[in-house]
Amino acid sequence: MSSGSKKIVVVGIISNALVTIIKFISAFVATSASMMNEAIHSMMDTLNQVFLLFGLIAGEKQPDQDYAFGHHQKKFIWNLWSAIGLFSIGSGLGLYHAYHSYITMGDGAAKVSSINIFSIDISGITLAFVVLVVSFFIEGNAWRVAFKEYRQRTENVETSLLQYVSEAKDPTLVAMILEDSIAMFGIFLAIIGITLSYLSGNPFWDILFSSLIAILLGVAAVFLGRVNMIYLSDIRHQEIENNFIKICSEHDEVELCHDVKSIVMDENNIILVAELEVREEALLDNIKVDIEQEKLNIAEDDMMRDEKSAVFATVRRIDQIIENITKQLQEEYPQVQSVTIEVGMYQN
Secondary structure: OHHHHHHHHHHHHHHHHHHHHHHHHHHHHHOOHHHHHHHHHHHHHHHHHHHHHHHHHHHOOOOOOOOOOOOOOHHHHHHHHHHHHHHHHHHHHHHHHHHHHHHOHHHOOOOOOEEEEOOEEEEHHHHHHHHHHHHHHHHHHHHHHHHHHHHHHOOOOOOOHHHHHHHOOOHHHHHHHHHHHHHHHHHHHHHHHHHHHHHHOOOHHHHHHHHHHHHHHHHHHHHHHHHHHHHHOOOOOHHHHHHHHHHHHOOOOEEEEEEEEEEEEEOOEEEEEEEEEEOHHHHHHHHHHHHHHOOOOOOOOOHHHHHHHHHHHHHHHHHHHHHHHHHHHHHHOOOEEEEEEEEEEOOO
16 A cells, blocks of 8 residues: 555656646746746645655654554654645745735736747747646646545445545545645636636736635645644544444453553554453353363363463463454454453453
């Protein structure tokens, strides 16, 4: 799953870096506020995805003396810095540029330049439209790669794309899907703003839609920041806890299951701890069955061996209970990597 996340992030970095360059060129030539905000948007997307890649690399480090359960949560720190810092800066720069364009709107008509490509003069407005269309297809390809990864992960799960994004089961993949979706929608807004300004001769429309693009960045920052903050806190997986309790209730030797707690390290690594109290009669009955099956018939006068065998059989049976419950839970939830169960004897 990590390799899939890396692939879509690398594709996103390359796509957005290319789009950023051509958008900035077009923004300066066309003197368009919408195009400038689109360029800022793509630049922030590129830097954001670089941060996502750093996070994925940091999160792959193996457990060590300081990080007993691994470095999984480090990627959420990088994601959080990315969301709050880069996206918020991008939104702030975009709104500032839109405001600056608005207050200077009446200072005179902006000079629209042209660019010469292969001895062909292309006007700024034409270049802007061409760049936006090309950018849409580049962003669309990055979105397609991310969506393909989403389809592979949810192949056997009944969930919609909207539900997957809202639940943020993998914040990195969600960030990529969300960023690419907003990027394509932002291009659509830029086309509308530039078109209305060109047809009406009023740059206000271009400025208005550039503001909407900047606001989109701010909304994305809030959502992604919230998602990663959840994973950086001591979040519990209530569904897994409830199913663990259900599994325990189906074992005839388990009387009580309490103090069930889980910690989500990341979307693929969950730790669960719990305490069980077993029924003494049911436990002894199963121990007797085990002894009979293995023909552990001990001479009555050999009390020492008898006591040792009884202790050994009890410990072995408790280990078997823990193993069965853990196996059943992990078959249903493979992301549960560590299960710690403390077992005691039920007291009436």
